[in-house]
C-alpha cells in the first residue's frame with residue numbers, strides 16, 4: 331500500500347510527542363526518546379511508534395521494511411520562516427559589507443532589498459520557480475519536510491502574485507510541504523517613499539489582499555463583468571494562508587502594521603509578525619493582541635513583552651541565521667522566553683540579504699551555541715513547536731499515532747550530534763508521509 335513503511339533498527343527514536351499543544355518550559359527538554367525503537371507508518375500516517383521488541387506482530391507480512399541501520403530516527407524538521415522565492419543575487423553586496431560598507435550605504439547605492447525587488451520583478455515565473463526549487467531541494471536534503479514560504483520581494487501586485495504562484499506550483503509536487511504567507515508589507519518600495527501610507531492602504535490592503543484570498547467580490551472586472559485576473563482565480567483557493575508584516579525601523583511602523591494585520595484578519599488570513607529584529611516598536615505586543623500564530627526574530631524584545639508573549643498562544647520564532655549572517659553577535663535571549671513560558675521555535679529565515687541558509691541543522695547548532703538552548707530544546711523548537719508556528723501542530727512535527735509519517739534517519743547513533751556537529755549534513759534518509767523522498771545512498 332502506498333505510504334506504508336515499517337522503520338526498524340533505530341538506535342534512538344525521538345517522538346517529540348506533545349499532545350496538548352506546543353512544548354513549553356521543562357517539557358521542551360523531553361524529546362520522547364526510545365532506545366532501540368521502531369516506527370510503523372500506514373497509508374502515510376504514524377500507526378505505531380515505540381520499543382522495537384513489541385512491534386513485530388503489529389506490522390504484518392506485506393509492509394515494506396526500512397532498516398535504519400542503528401541510526402537515529404526523529405520527526406522531519408519544520409522550517410516555519412523562509413523567504414524562498416527571490417530573483418537575482420546579493421554576492422557583490424556581501425563582499426562590500428565584508429570590506430566595511432554599512433547596510434545603509436549599500437541601500438543608498440541601490441542595494442539591499444531594492445535590488446532583490448528589481449531582480450524579482452524582472453524574473454519570469456519559470457526563472458523564479460527554478461531557483462526556488464534548487465533551494466527547496468537543498469532544504470529537503472538537509473531534513474526539512476514542511477516549510478513556510480513568504481512572498482515580499484515583488485512589492486507590486488503582479489510581482490507579489492507571481493511569487494505566491496511560484497510557491498503554489500512548487501507546493502503541488504515537491505516533497506517538502508509548503509505553507510504560504512503573503513508579505514506584501516515587507517518594505518515600502520521606492521516609488522512610494524514619500525507616501526508610504528499610500529502603498530500600505532491602497533496597494534497592500536485594497537489591491538493585493540483581495541487577490542491573495544481570491545475574494546471575487548473585490549477583484550477587478552472587465553466590461554463584461556468577468557474577473558480580470560489570473561485563470562485559476564475561479565478555484566477560490568487562496569494564494570496564502572498567512573499574512574506577515576515587517577514591523578521595524580526602516581520598514582513598517584506599528585500603526586501601519588496594525589492596519590495590514592487587521593485587514594488580513596478580516597479576510598480570514600492567519601497572522602505573523604517580523605518583530606523586534608533591530609528596534610522594539612511594540613510589534614510583539616501587537617502580535618499577541620491580534621492572536622498571531624507567531625512573532626519572529628525577537629532579538630531586542632523588552633522583558634515586559636517577553637512576559638506578554640510567554641502568557642499567550644503566539645509562538646516565539648527565533649532566526650539565529652540572521653545575526654550570524656550579518657555578524658552582529660546579537661542573538662535572541664531564548665532562555666528568557668523559555669522561562670517566561672513561551673512556546674519557542676527555530677527557523678532559517680532563508681533569504682538573500684541576511685540568511686542564505688537552507689539548513690535547519692545549522693540553525694540548531696547556532697541556537698545551542700549562541701542562544702544557550704540544549705540539544706533537546708532545539709530539536710523540539712525545530713519540529714513540534716515549529717509546526718505550531720504555522721498551525722500544523724496537529725498534523726506534523728512529532729511522531730504520534732495518527733499524525734503524518736514524516737521522519738528522518740540521521741547518520742549518527744545519538745541525536746545530540748545534530749547540535750554538536752555543524753557545517754555538514756547528518757541526513758541519511760527523508761521520509762514524507764510514509765514515502766522515501768531522499769536517500770543519500772541512492773545518489
Ligand SMILES: [Zn+2]
Nearest residue numbers: 411413604679
Ligand atoms: Zn524574515
